[in-house]
Amino acid sequence: xxxxxxxxxxxxxxxxxxxxxxxxxxxxxxxxxxxxxxxxxxxxxxxxxxxxxxxxxxxxxxxxxxxxxxxxxxxxxxxxxxxxxxxxxxxxxxxxxxxxxxxxxxxxxxxxxxxxxxxxxxxxxxxxxxxxxxxxxxxxxxxxxxxxxxxxxxxxxxxxxxxxxxxxxxxxxxxxxxxxxxxxxxxxxxxxxxxxxxxxxxxxxxxxxxxxxxxxxxxxxxxxxxxxxxxxxxxxxxxxxxxxxxxxxxxxxxxxxxxxxxxxxxxxxxxxxxxxxxx
Amino acid sequence: xxxxxxxxxxxxxxxxxxxxxxxxxxxxxxxxxxxxxxxxxxxxxxxxxxxxxxxxxxxxxxxxxxxxxxxxxxxxxxxxxxxxxxxxxxxxxxxxxxxxxxxxxxxxxxxxxxxxxxxxxxxxxxxxxxxxxxxxxxxxxxxxxxxxxxxxxxxxxxxxxxxxxxxxxxxxx
Ligand code: SF4
Numbered sequence: 001x002x003x004x005x006x007x008x009x010x011x012x013x014x015x016x017x018x019x020x021x022x023x024x025x026x027x028x029x030x031x032x033x034x035x036x037x038x039x040x041x042x043x044x045x046x047x048x049x050x051x052x053x054x055x056x057x058x059x060x061x062x063x064x065x066x067x068x069x070x071x072x073x074x075x076x077x078x079x080x081x082x083x084x085x086x087x088x089x090x091x092x093x094x095x096x097x098x099x100x101x102x103x104x105x106x107x108x109x110x111x112x113x114x115x116x117x118x119x120x121x122x123x124x125x126x127x128x129x130x131x132x133x134x135x136x137x138x139x140x141x142x143x144x145x146x147x148x149x150x151x152x153x154x155x156x157x158x159x160x161x162x163x164x165x166x167x168x169x170x171x172x173x174x175x176x177x178x179x180x181x182x183x184x185x186x187x188x189x190x191x192x193x194x195x196x197x198x199x200x201x202x203x204x205x206x207x208x209x210x211x212x213x214x215x216x217x218x219x220x221x222x223x224x225x226x227x228x229x230x231x232x233x234x235x236x237x238x239x240x241x242x243x244x245x246x247x248x249x250x251x252x253x254x255x256x257x258x259x260x261x262x263x264x265x266x267x268x269x270x271x272x273x274x275x276x277x278x279x
Numbered sequence: 280x281x282x283x284x285x286x287x288x289x290x291x292x293x294x295x296x297x298x299x300x301x302x303x304x305x306x307x308x309x310x311x312x313x314x315x316x317x318x319x320x321x322x323x324x325x326x327x328x329x330x331x332x333x334x335x336x337x338x339x340x341x342x343x344x345x346x347x348x349x350x351x352x353x354x355x356x357x358x359x360x361x362x363x364x365x366x367x368x369x370x371x372x373x374x375x376x377x378x379x380x381x382x383x384x385x386x387x388x389x390x391x392x393x394x395x396x397x398x399x400x401x402x403x404x405x406x407x408x409x410x411x412x413x414x415x416x417x418x419x420x421x422x423x424x425x426x427x428x429x430x431x432x433x434x435x436x437x438x439x440x441x442x443x444x445x446x447x448x449x450x451x452x
Contacts (some may be wrong), residue, residue, distance in 0.1 A: 043297065043439065047401050050437065054407035058352070067342045067352040067405040085417050104351055105386075106342040106425055116312075118424060145377070147357050148403065178452040180380035182402035187347040234451050238399060239380065240439070270405045 002135040004080075004279060006086035009139075012277060013095025017072065018103035018143050020273040021064040024055035027210040028247070028272055035184060035244040037136065044242030048184070051237075051270055066271040069105040070143030072096050072125040075207065079134035079161040092139075108146070128200065140207050142274035148181035148267040154199055159262040163218075166191060166263050167226060173265040174230050174246070179239020182269040186210070186248045188265040189222070193254035202264035205250035207274055212250070219251040226251075281435070285333035286374045288394045294440045296447040301435040302400065306335040306377065308429040310356055313420050314364040321367065328419025328428050331368060335375035337400075340425040341409070350415040350431070354405030355379040358397070362386050369393040377438055381450045391446045399449075400437035411436040 029052065036048035037204070058065035074092055078084065100107060100122040107122045131136070153173045157165045170189055177185075190202030214220045226249040237243025256262065282290060284304025294300065295395045307329050307389060320327055338358055342351030358378030360435035365376060366389035382390075390397060400408055412431050419428040441450045 043299075046299065047439075050401045050404045050407055054404040057410065058406040061406065062407050063345065063348075064342050064352045065406055065410070066403045067340060067354050068356070069342060104343045104345045105341065106351070108340075108425075120424075134346070150357070178381055179399070179402075179450055180359065180385060182379060185427045236451065238439075239440070239451065240399075240449045269403055 001081055001083050003083045003085055004137060006084060006088050006091035009091050009279060010098065011094045013092060013139070013141065014099035014102060016141070017096055017099030017105065020104065020141065020275045021069050021105055021143055022062050023026060023059050024065055025210070025272065027199070028270070029055055031247045032180040032184070032270065033123045033208055035247065037127060038195045039237070039242050039244050040235055041240070041242035043240050044237040044244060047237035047240070048244065064105055066145060067106055068108060068145040068147065069100070069238045070145045070273065072122065073142045073203065074125050074127045075130065075204070076127060077130045077132045077138040079132055081135035082137060084137070089127060090184055092125055092127060092165050096123050096125055097121040137279045138276065139279065140274060140276040142207065145269055145271060148185060148269040151177035151181040152264070152266045154195070154262070154264040156210065157194065157263055160263045163222070165261070166222070167229065169263050170226055170265050171229060171233065173267070174235065175233055177267060178235060179269045182271070183235055183237055183239060184244045184247050184270050186268040186272055187226070187246050187250070188266040188268060189226070189249065189251045190255035190266070191251065191262070193262060194256070194260070195262055197254055198262035198264040199266070201252040201254055202266040205252040206266055206268045206272070208250050210248050214251055216253060219253055222251045223249045284335060286335050286396070287333050288374060291374050291394050292330070293340055293394045294396050294443050296440050296443045296449050298440045300438050300440060302335070302438060303434050303436070306337045306431050306433055308337050308338050308339050308341070308431060310338050310426050311360050312423050312426040313428050314361050317421055318364050318367055321371065323416070329430065332372035334373045335377065336368065336373055337431065338376070338378035342405070349410050350412050352405035353409045353412060355402055357402040358382055365389065369395045381448070382442060387442060387446045387448070390442065390444055394444045395427050396440060397442040399441035400438050408436065
């Protein structure tokens with residue numbers, strides 16, 4: 001049994017918070033550049049050019065690429081043979097507190113959804129735990145901005161609506177989101193499970209590498225078809241038309257009840273910020 | 280094209296949806312909480328932190344400035360959350376809004392009636408936009424932190440005419 005003292009994590013978590021907000025992911029930057037070359041709308045190309053330039057400025061000047069540095073969502077996968085010493089929740093929140101302070105990141109969390117008083121340190125994070133095999137801790141940390149999160153949707157479809165019903169639901173969500181989530185976007189789709197499970201896996205889908213293709217055949221087909229059809233909606237960069245609406249679509253599924261077909265669409269803006277580290 | 284502020288109604292009437300505009304001059308920041316309070320103060324007939332006539336309001340909550348910097352990253356936030364408050368501000372003389380995403384029919388009607396314009400800045404281009412901000416000062420509602428009202432002096436600040444004073448909109452969905 002390996003033991004891990006949570007106090008050793010704090011500094012790394014702080015650093016992850018800063019880095020994910022300053023430095024754009026290489027794959028994502030590559031996808032943006034490709035989109036800028038392929039975009040047919042002149043205004044769309046101009047917008048994509050501004051986004052690329054922005055991400056390069058942020059990296060060079062070590063400043064956040066977007067002022068909305070998000071609420072932090074954490075996936076903690078804990079190995080069964082790992083003994084954690086100390087309070088992991090507190091260590092994660094302490095790392096965030098330090099990172100958001102030291103990195104000059106915006107504090108965007110309120111203590112209660114209705115009294116709206118800012119906690120002033122961007123805590124608490126939304127933390128999801130998973131038990132996995134092994135003796136390691138895998139931490140995935142994401143900064144989720146509200147502009148795209150607010151356009152996300154969940155619906156309980158009838159099983160008879162099937163494959164086409166799921167596609168329709170996703171396309172409707174993207175169309176009605178329009179320019180609000182700062183397109184180009186990345187689309188996370190969760191299908192199956194229960195009401196809460198499909199939301200959870202739709203966000204997990206967003207943590208997959210940009211070029212990752214689902215191993216499940218049906219999901220892989222759905223990812224391909226949806227990406228094409230979303231980009232035919234003519235939402236375009238910032239909602240002004242064009243063929244670059246989504247850079248990627250990721251579909252995650254889970255078994256579900258015979259009478260259910262839950263679908264969740266979690267939208268991620270082009271400022272996709274997440275990092276994974278193994279301890 | 281280049282456009283110097285303040286934004287008079289004559290200038291608004293020359294702007295057409297789809298144009299790329301570089302703004303130079305003074306703009307004011309306000310987002311959800313500041314809008315709510317502006318409207319409350321108007322109803323209570325209190326003096327506002329800035330003059331609404333010919334003003335441009337930027338929907339932004341910047342990230343903190345690093346030492347030596349004028350402002351942190353400062354891109355637009357979603358405008359539809361301000362839809363409830365905008366018509367009153369336009370009725371009282373404000374002529375321009377900067378944000379991202381579409382606007383409600385009520386706001387567009389008010390823009391046509393008042394001859395106002397809605398600009399979009401590129402959402403998420405916050406580090407790039409911050410470079411065009413040459414000074415930044417909190418002038419009201421300081422307790423709101425990032426949501427306080429800041430007076431910004433901008434130079435060649437890039438925006439797009441998203442909805443013009445005739446109600447012509449660039450949004451496709
Ligand atoms: S939706 Fe994303 S890119 Fe747009 S303002 Fe929010 S965090 Fe930034």
